[in-house]
Amino acid sequence: MPEPMDRLETRCLTSLEKVFPDEELQAGSVTRGSMLRGEVYAFQVAYRTQQLKKNISVSVDSALPGRITLRSVGLAPSELPCQRGHDENVLRTTPGLYPDPLFPIDAQEGVTGTHYQWRSVWVTVEVDDDAEAGLYPITVRFADKMGEPLAEECFELQVMDAALPDQTLIHTEWFHCDCLAHYYGVEVFSEAHWQLMERYVETAVRHGINMILTPLFTPPLDTQEGGERLTVQLVDVKKEGAAYRFDFTRLGRWIDMGQRAGIRYFEFSHLFTQWGAKHAPKIMAEEEGEYRRIFGWDTDATGEAYKSFLGQFLPALVAYLREQKVEKRSYFHISDEPFLEHMPWYRSASELMQAHLGDFPIIDALTNYEYYEQGLVKRPIPTNDHVELFLERGVPELWTYYACVQYRKVSNRFFHMPSARNRIIGIQLYKFQIAGFLHWGYNFWNSQYSLKPIDPYRVTDAGRSFPSGDAFLVYPGEDGFPVESIRMEVFFEALQDMRALQLLESLIGREQVVAMIDEGLPEALTFSQYPKDAQWLLEFRESVNTAIQSHLPRQA
Known part of the structure; x- marks a missing residue:
């Protein structure tokens, strides 16, 4: 007997599956999971029809004391899904x-x-810290436009009697103010721009991002040599002969905005150009009534003019940060991704910065251990495919990052990678006691080198330059709110895994937790050696939840 043409086929899936419209769904049904209080849990309901059917309503029913959100998993184009x-x-x-x-x-x-075509609905469950433990059924129902039932799926979620601890990892995804202004067509630092920025910062904070790239001057990042990005400069500068005066009013508003949204740490934009520290960033100033660029690609970073500027600017900035009481939560950058041949320029910049900044932490993404060995940067941030050398040599408070060239063996989050490869980093961050994680692309909606703005719904690879999924985590919503991504949600799950392991450590000790991670693996887990399948990761997290529950102090 033929199946009815209006039939809706559904299947419950974990958050680690990616449902493609042009292939058969291979993943089996998963209808049960567990979470800690204060956690965000996600699963999917995949669906397909026999014929085109519009206006299918989707609803959820549950007694769970929390917030359940339903979203549709959209499709994004990729012309460059992977590296060679x-x-x-x-x-x-x-x-x-x-x-x-x-x-x-x-x-x-x-x-x-x-x-x-298989498509899916993303189900997000948020439970407060004080939610009552128990097993909660969650029913997702599909109906036609007349309200007639088409299908339903039931997922059982166990809420454990323990709360997820606060995140200790410092986490930054670089925030690009100019891209918001470009896409939405608003003036930089207009009230509309401030409103947009705050919405995007709030979303970042909800996903474990607690540090924000702060554009003292237009960040010299992903900019063609000799080119310019749209000016986004928080500090007003007035030049009077060889002297400078600084107005930090906008910087103060930025700090207030960040703290209101939940940002704890402020990383100040690089004071030297990317890939070499040879030049100054674009710095605009008022001089004799004219607002113009006073430093940029034509500035020798080792020259006296720029040294004099920094010699006046940095002490004034430090005094302001102390006044704002954020000096212990402030981080500085010199130059992004210097190579070994750039060491002479970086050395000059480092000596200048250290002379004025004292104990302020200076962090930079780089690969060569020599920069740390020679004392040029005390807080290096190596890539996750080079971090093990730094770990072996005992670098304290180590951070890590990945970008477009970390595509062999290690974790990353490109479109074409399985979500388990994205999420595994949480366990790695825990095991190796990583202090911070950096990524360059929260909302980079430009082509490579910022030659032009792009529409991220049409161009996801920065103009066939970086694999899709590298340049941004959020899409621009029509209502001025960000549209989140699967990759963003799964990375946050990784951070929650890390926090759950920290909770378990407080109950049974670090040695036992690390042994639990490596138990049954052919080789101990590292940044390049780890189980590849989602099933291992999900079962491991369930075992962590069970162990937490069993080791909780008994109530009298």
Whole structure:
């Protein structure tokens, strides 16, 4: 007997599956999981129809004391999904449509079933710290526009009697103010721009981002040599002969905005150009009534003019940070990703910065251990495919990062990679006691070198320059709110895994937790050696939750 043409087929899936419209769904049904109080848990309900069917309503029913959000998993195009010479831990390597943006579901429009295509609904469950422990059924229902039931799936979520501890990891995803101004067509630092920035910062904070890149001057990042990015300068400068005066009013508003949203740490934009520290960033100033650029690509970073500027600026900035009581939560950058051949310029910049900044931490993303060995940077941030050398040599308070060239063996979050490869980093960060994680692309909606703005719904690879998924975590929403991504949600799950392991450590000790991580593995877990399948990761997290529950102090 033929199946009815209006039939809706559904299946419950974990958050680590990526549902492609042009392939058969291989993953089996998963209908149970567990979470700690204060955690965010996610699963998916995949669906497909026999024929095109619009206005399918999706609703949820549960007695769980928390907030349940339903979103539709959208598709994003990728012309450059992967690097050449990639490893085998990928889902596919072809250009096409990839599941990534998470769109709110309009109550009137619902979702659309497209014949023979699997799509999915992303279900997010947020439970407060004081929620009552127990097993809670969550029913997701689909109905047609007349309200007639089409299908339903039930997921059982166990809330454990323990709360997730606060995040200790410092986490930054670089925030690009100019991209917001470009996309939404607003004037930089207008009231509309401030409103947009605060919304995007709030979303970042909800996903474990507690440090923000702060543009003292327009950040000299991803800019073509000799080119310029849109001016986003928080500090007003007035030049009077050889002297400078500084107005920190906008910087104060930025700090207030960040702290109101939940930002704890402020990293100040690089004071020397990327890939070499040879020049100054673009710095605008008022001089004799004219507002113009006084430093930039034509500035010799080792010259007396720029040294004199920094000699006046840095002491004034330090005094202001102390006045604002954020000096213990302030971090500085010299130059992003210097190579070994850039050491003479970096050395000069480092000596100048250290002379004025004293004990303020200076952090920079770099690969060569020599920079740390020679004392040029005390807080190096090596990539996760080079971090093990720094670990072996005992570098304290070590951070790590990844970007477009970390695509062999190590964790990353490109479109074409399985979500388990994204999430595994949480366990790695815990095991190796990493103090901070940096990534360059929260909302970089430009082409490579910032030659032009792009539409991130059409161009996801910075103009066929970086694999899709590298340049940004959020998409611009029509209402001025960010549209989050699968990659962002899964990375936050990784951070929650790390926090759960820290909680377990407080109950049974670090040695036992590390042994638990490595138990049964052919080799001890490292940044380049780890289980590749999602099932191991999910089962491990369930075992962590069970161990936490069993070792909680008994109530009298």
